[in-house]
Amino acid sequence: MSEKIVGGFFGVRSRTGPAGCPVRWARTTEVMGRTPTPVTTPESLTFRSDVTVELVKSSASDADVLFAARVSTAGEQSLDELKKDPERSKGLINYLMRDRHGSPFEHNSMTFFISAPIFVFREFMRHRVGWSYNEESGRYRELQPVFYVPDTARKLVQQGRPGKYVFVEGTPEQHATVSGTLEESYRQAYASYQKLLDEGVAREVARAVLPVGLFSSMYATCNARSLMHFLGLRTQHELAKVPSFPQREIEMVGEKMEAEWAKLMPLTYAAYNANGRVAP
Numbered sequence: 001m002s003e004k005i006v007g008g009f010f011g012v013r014s015r016t017g018p019a020g021c022p023v024r025w026a027r028t029t030e031v032m033g034r035t036p037t038p039v040t041t042p043e044s045l046t047f048r049s050d051v052t053v054e055l056v057k058s059s060a061s062d063a064d065v066l067f068a069a070r071v072s073t074a075g076e077q078s079l080d081e082l083k084k085d086p087e088r089s090k091g092l093i094n095y096l097m098r099d100r101h102g103s104p105f106e107h108n109s110m111t112f113f114i115s116a117p118i119f120v121f122r123e124f125m126r127h128r129v130g131w132s133y134n135e136e137s138g139r140y141r142e143l144q145p146v147f148y149v150p151d152t153a154r155k156l157v158q159q160g161r162p163g164k165y166v167f168v169e170g171t172p173e174q175h176a177t178v179s180g181t182l183e184e185s186y187r188q189a190y191a192s193y194q195k196l197l198d199e200g201v202a203r204e205v206a207r208a209v210l211p212v213g214l215f216s217s218m219y220a221t222c223n224a225r226s227l228m229h230f231l232g233l234r235t236q237h238e239l240a241k242v243p244s245f246p247q248r249e250i251e252m253v254g255e256k257m258e259a260e261w262a263k264l265m266p267l268t269y270a271a272y273n274a275n276g277r278v279a280p
């Protein structure tokens, strides 16, 4: 592991591991029921099938919902009411969720560090309300050769028409073709990027040759209300009253965020599920 200055908006010092891969990228977590290992090729490209979601900072609890809601009737006494009668608290959170009184769910904050392919971030950043984002820069730092290749659990074949289709398993041959084609294309693209940089071309111009399967990283901060809206659209769940059909890779991010949030706000999480996973 080495430490070097990689530049950036704020001149950040970044620790890098083998293949120039930031340390965070090397810490992959379980996805689709297995623990994937990033594959580093002899040419120093890294191929990943997983995404990373780390809760780096939070101020979020069910109590935050309760004191905000109870100001309606208890004024400044609402903080004193917090520990009284847990059943009533549970009932209040459920009532707020059911009747879509959403604002009490905004008095909390969760910051996630996310590493995922650029195509996931394009979808992610469509969520405008109740979200703050900061993403690594392709202008200020040399982008690292970490690319997305789906694993064999990823359904590959779309059947049906737009708006009404399902995904089914790919054959072993299709998986081999996808992996081979993506990896070859990534190698070519990254070699072109390096060639342009070697010739003195600015990073912001050279990056145009890189594909959306390149990994990026960002901090995303949200509150429980904006996260619930996100999860309603970006995950599939048997309890969802309004089904959505998200791309699997953003759903992988959503599932990991959901797991962190569920631990912080168990009553709110239970009420969300009990009321059909519709954001209040």
Ligand SMILES: Cc1cc2nc3c(=O)[nH]c(=O)nc-3n(C[C@H](O)[C@H](O)[C@H](O)COP(=O)(O)OP(=O)(O)OC[C@H]3O[C@@H](n4cnc5c(N)ncnc54)[C@H](O)[C@@H]3O)c2cc1C
Pocket: 126, 127, 128, 129, 130, 229, 233, 234, 244, 245, 246, 247
């Ligand atoms: C399965 C799926 C497929 C998709 N396919 C496409 C696609 O093909 N092309 C494409 O461009 N996008 C696509 N999207 C993105 C989608 O259109 C939304 O941009 C994205 O889901 C964010 O939702 P949102 O606007 O509700 O969220 P936010 O931006 O977080 O907004 C939250 C809520 O605030 C309110 N709001 C926000 N802004 C406004 C506004 N300007 N005016 C009025 N009310 C507002 C709305 O009630 C909104 O629901 C897709 C999304 C999903 C989940």
